[in-house]
Amino acid sequence: MRDVIIIGSGPAGWTAAIYAARAELKPLVFEGDEPGGQLTTTTDVENYPGFPEGVLGPDLMATLKKQAERFNTEIVSERVDEIRKNDGGSFTVVSKGEEYQTKTIILATGATAKRLGLESEKALYGKGVSACATCDGFFFKDKEVVIVGGGDSAMEEANFLTRFASKVYIVHRRDAFRASKIMQDRALNNPKIEVIWNSAVTEILGVEEGRVTGVRLKSTTDGSTRDMKIDGVFSAIGHVPNSDVVKGLVDLDEKGYVKTDPGTSKTGIPGIFACGDLQDSRYRQAITAAGSGCMAALDAERYLAER
């Protein structure tokens, strides 16, 4: 029987691992389908304390992993398929048909970028539709692309895409961005970026050709539609929590985020703790995820001591 199993390998998961390992709980971390989490698809992280020059997202994640490994964290590079509650308050974690017994679980599965949810988007994924601007911007040299969204991620990705694309259109449903001032200014002052306000992408064109040829835009004010020629489609329209694996086990809010007792990482089930974006729809920062990962490890440690 293990003391603690940590599910997820973003800033929350690795921070929980560092703390749990240093408390000699010999944590086991399941890295999941996306080792390193959302930060692996970003470029420069400029707001993580301790890196005055900024740090690359993937490098930051490699650093955190290394730090967790230094204190004897065991790592399994798989996803968790199922979690069961045992009689007596312990848990069974199932991954690839193998079962692991543990006294506590720290959930740190994070969130995943939302898609537009169009059939044409699915059909053209990897053929001009991309979920990762920093990975795929390169393939749009001197081409025109749209990015859908209005938050910080949309601004950052739009700016990044101008390194390659000749023109970047930001398509936004409203007449104002919710992005921070500094990020908005960077985008609005970029001569290669043009904003299409009050519009939504309702279709991606080019399914028959096997590559993106355009988008259908619908006005959110008068409902009119028009087609626009374009070579690539990116989106940054928010996130959904990865809570499928704990559905029915712990309480979720209406958006699917795991509910925790305010000011703690405790879920409704004693012995299960949650941290990071999985339980935070409000701040969703690398540093807040890391902070809550620390809380989860300390809460688990206390729970084990009192048990």
Added chain:
Amino acid sequence: MEKEITDATFEADVLQAKQPVLVDFWAPWCGPCRTMGPIVEELAEELDGKAVVGKVNVDENNRYAGQYGVMSIPMFLIFKDGDVVDQLTGVVAKGELKERLEKHI
């Protein structure tokens, strides 16, 4: 060992190979590609002698990336007897990648 495949060696290394080949199209500036790097390396060790595992740096080699319509990386193409038999995009768990390749061994 993982093979470095270039536009010059692609024909011999991939298309003429006797064993199934997993090709990892990647670039040094792509975060998820860097995440997958060590995973692909481990796979190369584990399947040594049964399959060829190689990577193409699309920054330096764009001929076959273009030919196979690679517009999103990391992209993994599995080849058998010169044909693409399977394809995966983005960060993938090691087990998943291994299973998909082992089907063709």
